[in-house]
Structure formats: structure tokens, C-alpha cells
Amino acid sequence: xTSLSATSRASFGERNxxxxxxxxxxxVLLLIGIFPLVYLLLVSFQGIxxxxxxxxxxxxxxxxxxxxDTRLWEALLHTVxxxxxxxxxxxxLGLAMAQLFLEKLPGRQIFxxxxxxxxxxxxxxxxxxxxxxxxxxxxPINQIIGWxxxxxxxxxxTISPHLVYPAILAAEVWQWTPFMFLLLLAALANVDKSQxxxxxxxxxxxxxxxxxxxLPAIWPVMAIAILIRGLDLFRLFDIVWALTKGGxxxxxxxxxxxxxxxxxxxxxxxxxxxVAFLVIILLSVVVxxxxxxxELSR
Amino acid sequence: xxTVRQRHALRTAVRLAAAAAITVLFLFPIYWLFMISFKxxxxxxxxxxxxxxxRIHFDNYAVLFKDGDAITVWNSFVVAGxxxxxxxxxxxxxxxxxxxxxxxxxxxxxxxxxxxxxxxxAVVFPIFLLYVYLGWVDTFTGVILLYxxxxxxxxxxxxxxxxxxxxxxxxxxxxxxxxxRWQVLWKVVFPMAxxxxxxxxxxxxxxxxxxFLFAFLLTKEKWVTLPVRLGSTIxxxxxxWGFLTAGAIVSFAPLLVVVFLLQREMVxxxxxxxxx
Numbered sequence: 001x002t003s004l005s006a007t008s009r010a011s012f013g014e015r016n017x018x019x020x021x022x023x024x025x026x027x028v029l030l031l032i033g034i035f036p037l038v039y040l041l042l043v044s045f046q047g048i049x050x051x052x053x054x055x056x057x058x059x060x061x062x063x064x065x066x067x068x069d070t071r072l073w074e075a076l077l078h079t080v081x082x083x084x085x086x087x088x089x090x091x092x093l094g095l096a097m098a099q100l101f102l103e104k105l106p107g108r109q110i111f112x113x114x115x116x117x118x119x120x121x122x123x124x125x126x127x128x129x130x131x132x133x134x135x136x137x138x139x140p141i142n143q144i145i146g147w148x149x150x151x152x153x154x155x156x157x158t159i160s161p162h163l164v165y166p167a168i169l170a171a172e173v174w175q176w177t178p179f180m181f182l183l184l185l186a187a188l189a190n191v192d193k194s195q196x197x198x199x200x201x202x203x204x205x206x207x208x209x210x211x212x213x214x215l216p217a218i219w220p221v222m223a224i225a226i227l228i229r230g231l232d233l234f235r236l237f238d239i240v241w242a243l244t245k246g247g248x249x250x251x252x253x254x255x256x257x258x259x260x261x262x263x264x265x266x267x268x269x270x271x272x273x274x275v276a277f278l279v280i281i282l283l284s285v286v287v288x289x290x291x292x293x294x295e296l297s298r
Numbered sequence: 299x300x301t302v303r304q305r306h307a308l309r310t311a312v313r314l315a316a317a318a319a320i321t322v323l324f325l326f327p328i329y330w331l332f333m334i335s336f337k338x339x340x341x342x343x344x345x346x347x348x349x350x351x352x353r354i355h356f357d358n359y360a361v362l363f364k365d366g367d368a369i370t371v372w373n374s375f376v377v378a379g380x381x382x383x384x385x386x387x388x389x390x391x392x393x394x395x396x397x398x399x400x401x402x403x404x405x406x407x408x409x410x411x412x413x414x415x416x417x418x419x420a421v422v423f424p425i426f427l428l429y430v431y432l433g434w435v436d437t438f439t440g441v442i443l444l445y446x447x448x449x450x451x452x453x454x455x456x457x458x459x460x461x462x463x464x465x466x467x468x469x470x471x472x473x474x475x476x477x478x479r480w481q482v483l484w485k486v487v488f489p490m491a492x493x494x495x496x497x498x499x500x501x502x503x504x505x506x507x508x509x510f511l512f513a514f515l516l517t518k519e520k521w522v523t524l525p526v527r528l529g530s531t532i533x534x535x536x537x538x539w540g541f542l543t544a545g546a547i548v549s550f551a552p553l554l555v556v557v558f559l560l561q562r563e564m565v566x567x568x569x570x571x572x573x574x
């Protein structure tokens with residue numbers, strides 16, 4: 001090791017300094033991370049529900065039930081739908097906006113500062129905001145559509161099965177496009193200017209320059225942005241909760257809302273434990289693989 | 299024919315118009331929130347909707363602070379503040395160990411950051427069962443512990459990056475001069491990392507301030523936070539918009555200061571330290 005750890009006649013505290021430093025933090029993380037996980041696993045093999053409190057083990061029954069629970073797989077499907085629509089939209093819009101603000105522009109800093117605002121809004125507040133925007137009678141969106149249509153419209157954005165997805169996606173894209181924008185703007189600003197000039201001299205067109213030089217240069221940042229947003233979308237709860245609470249019926253139920261309803265409203269304790277365990281294992285594997293691919297650390 | 303200069307001016311004008319249009323589009327929902335919070339009930343529920351308040355009117359804010367709901371603002375502040383202080387201290391010393399001694403190697407660092415990426419609902423369910431057993435639901439200890447644990451991975455990860463940016467030579471010469479390791483930490487590392495400490499603490503505070511799900515599930519009455527209180531007013535049929543918007547603005551206003559203070563560190567903060 002380095003000279004930092006090579007002190008002669010060190011006391012116990014000195015010798016174990018590095019472990020003393022990580023000790024408290026790791027203790028808290030284990031207490032809140034590992035201990036409940038073990039307990040979760042235990043409960044998932046029992047048969048506890050609202051009416052059944054006996055803690056007898058029932059083997060893999062809860063896990064077998066997972067495969068037959070269409071509502072669970074639908075919730076997973078809804079989550080995937082939100083992710084595969086919102087993520088590319090946010091990425092492309094963010095990239096276009098970053099491109100617009102890349103060159104000098106009067107008032108650029110103020111524009112960027114204002115555009116970042118949605119990112120820091122609490123997601124439950126942004127969900128609430130959009131429920132006002134989409135209100136069928138007093139909201140501005142129906143009124144604007146009415147102006148364009150030249151007749152009054154009463155679109156039920158948070159109730160009608162055809163409109164709930166666009167409504168939730170609008171709120172989601174509004175809040176997180178600025179996140180993509182911010183990261184991609186930083187990445188684009190770091191692209192090697194001399195390479196761009198060389199490409200221009202060679203007569204390469206915009207698309208060619210973009211795919212051959214710009215995209216490879218910003219890819220590491222883009223990958224991180226996609227990873228962070230992808231994992232955030234997988235846990236989507238607040239915005240949907242504020243707008244539709246998973247409805248109409250179970251149409252917009254995400255995996256987080258499903259878990260909430262099973263565990264905290266229907267009190268199917270052991271079954272929820274199995275669901276939560278499944279989600280934790282799935283996501284841990286995804287995260288670990290992703291961290292290997294993406295250069296998040298140095 | 300246009301000269302090069304004219305063409306350039308036209309191009310800038312078009313870009314400026316596009317920039318203005320996009321900014322208006324993204325700020326409009328926030329404007330709408332502000333505007334409704336200053337309206338009277340008659341104005342809020344008038345059809346067709348009014349696009350600006352008749353006159354600025356603070357009754358919605360007065361209601362928010364009268365009926366005992368102000369306590370939720372205070373709760374949010376206490377929970378976010380306390381958990382930030384604890385997580386910053388525990389997280390920074392842990393980050394120092396990871397950065398300088400490579401304690402646990404890449405695996406430990408990756409495990410820590412992966413703790414932040416798992417969906418909270420799955421993690422919070424067993425914690426809820428545990429808290430019910432311990433009687434910690436809706437208690438100070440329970441809420442602070444959960445928020446501290448929730449913020450720790452972020453603090454450790456960010457501070458590890460900031461400490462790696464500090465040249466090592468200073469710490470070594472302080473050791474040679476006879477400082478103990480603790481003194482090195484307090485007198486050399488913390489002062490050198492203060493920009494990072496400040497930015498990380500603010501972000502940590504914001505995450506806790508904005509957090510909904512944990513507080514929604516683990517508080518009932520005494521420790522209900524502002525986001526939970528606001529969430530509970532949203533119903534499909536009768537939402538008190540004046541109350542909701544005033545509360546939303548109280549939740550949002552401090553964040554305006556944050557964006558202003560953190561302009562330079564914003565990208566690094568939201569990208570988990572990957573982009574500077």
C-alpha cells in the first residue's frame with residue numbers, strides 16, 4: 001500500500017482506521033438492506049395474509065402463484081411499455097434540445113437554468129400539476145385543444161382508457177427530458193472540436209459527422225443517462241399514483257403500484273414478500289451487469 | 299442574396315425563437331401551478347379557465363398554514379435535514395476509506411451504488427414488516443433511519459468521486475508533520491472537499507425533501523411529510539386545488555434556490571458523478 005498506511009508502531013485505531021471509517025455506514029446499509037432481505041425471504045415461504053396469521057411454512061406455493069398471476073405480469077408489461085416509450089422520447093428530445101443550445105446563443109445560461117427546473121420538482125408534485133393540466137373542465141389542455149378544434153372538448157385524460165397512457169407519458173417526459181438535455185449538453189460540449197473541423201473539411205455531411213464522430217464521443221454519457229432513467233422508470237410510482245392510481249381498473253398499474261396494493265391494501269403479506277423478492281433479485285442482476293458495462297466509476 | 303453576416307443573424311434569430319418556445323412549453327405547468335395558488339376558489343373553478351389570477355391573493359397559503367398542515371412542512375424539513383447531516387457524516391468518512399485505502403475494492407463500491415438502484419417499494423416492504431414488529435412506524439427513529447439509509451449510497455458514491463479528485467500529496471505531508479489520521483481527515487480532506495460536500499449535502503436534502511413513497515408507507519399522522527400530505531389531497535372527484543397548489547409551491551420554492559446555487563454542480567449531481 002501507500003505511505004498512508006505504513007506508519008510504524010501504529011495503535012489499534014490507527015491500524016484499523018479504514019475499517020472504522022466504513023463501519024457505521026456499512027452497518028446502517030446492512031441493517032436496512034440485508035436484514036430485511038433475509039426476513040423477506042423467510043416470510044415469502046409462509047402463508048401470511050390478512051386473515052391468516054399462522055407462520056407455518058408452505059414451501060414454494062407463493063412463488064408458484066407468481067407464474068399464474070396475470071395481474072402481476074400485466075403490471076410488469078405496463079412498466080415495460082412506459083419505459084420503452086418514455087426513454088427514447090426523453091433521449092431524442094433531450095438530444096435535440098442539447099443540439100439547439102450547444103452553440104452560442106444570447107441568454108443561453110438563463111434558458112438552461114429555467115429548463116432544468118422540472119428535474120428538481122418532487123415527482124408527486126409534478127403528477128399533481130399534470131392532473132390539474134389535464135382536468136377535463138378546468139384544465140388548460142382541453143381548452144387549447146378546443147381552440148384548435150374550434151369547438152369545446154371534454155377529453156377525460158385520467159379516466160378514459162385511450163388517454164391515460166398519453167397523459168402519464170406527457171408528465172413523465174416533461175419531468176425527465178430536461179435530465180437528458182442537461183447530461184447530453186455537457187457531453188456534446190466535450191466533443192473534440194478539431195475532429196469536427198476535420199470532418200467538415202473532408203466534406204462529411206451532418207448525419208455522417210453525427211454517427212461517426214459525435215455519437216461515439218457522447219456514448220459513455222448517454223449510456224449512463226439511459227441506465228439511470230431506465231432504472232427510475234422501472235420503479236415508476238409517484239406520477240402514476242397522482243394521475244390515475246393505476247386505473248382505470250388496473251390499466252396503468254406498474255410493478256411498484258401492484259406491489260403496494262398487494263402488500264399495503266390487500267395485506268397479502270407472504271405473497272407480496274415473494275413479489276418483492278423477485279423484483280429485488282431481477283433488478284440486482286440487471287444493475288450488476290449494467291455497472292460492469294457502464295463506466296460509472298473511475 | 300444574403301450576406302454571410304445576415305444569414306448568421308437569421309439563424310440566431312430562429313434558434314432564439316425555438317429556444318423561447320421550448321422554454322415556455324416546459325415552464326407552463328409550473329406557471330399554471332403558481333397561478334392557481336394565487337386564485338380565489340371562484341376563479342379556480344370557473345369555466346372556461348382563466349389564464350391569470352384577477353389579483354394576487356394569498357388565502358390558499360393562509361389555509362395551508364392555519365389548519366395544522368404547516369407541521370408537515372416542518373416534518374419534511376426535520377426529516378430531510380437530520381437524515382442529510384447523519385448520512386453526510388457517515389457517508390463521507392466511508393467514502394474516504396473507499397477512495398484512499400480502496401477498502402473492499404470495486405465490488406464494495408458497486409454494491410453500495412446498486413443499493414440505490416433497486417426499486418424502493420421492494421425494499422421498503424420488509425422494512426415495513428420489521429417496523430411494525432418494532433413499533434417504529436410513524437416514529438422519529440424509524441423515519442430518520444430509513445432516510446439516512448436511503449441517502450447513504452448516494453453520499454458515499456459522490457464523496458468518493460470528490461475525494462479522488464483531491465491530490466494525495468497534501469495528506470501525506472500532513473502525516474509526516476505529525477498529524478493523526480483523524481486530524482488529516484478534519485484539517486485537510488474535509489476543507490479540500492468542501493465544494494463537493496456542499497453540493498452533495500444539498501442534493502441529498504432535495505432527494506429526501508421530495509421523497510414520497512417511504513413517507514407515504516411508513517408515516518401515519520405524527521411524521522407525515524409535505525409530499526405525503528399533498529398526495530393525500532389528490533382524489534379523482536374532489537380535489538382542493540387551492541390547498542394543493544399552495545402546498546406544491548411551498549414544496550417547490552426552496553428548490554429554485556437550489557438550482558441557482560448548484561448550477562455548476564448540477565450535471566455531476568444528477569448523473570451520480572459520472573459527468574462533470
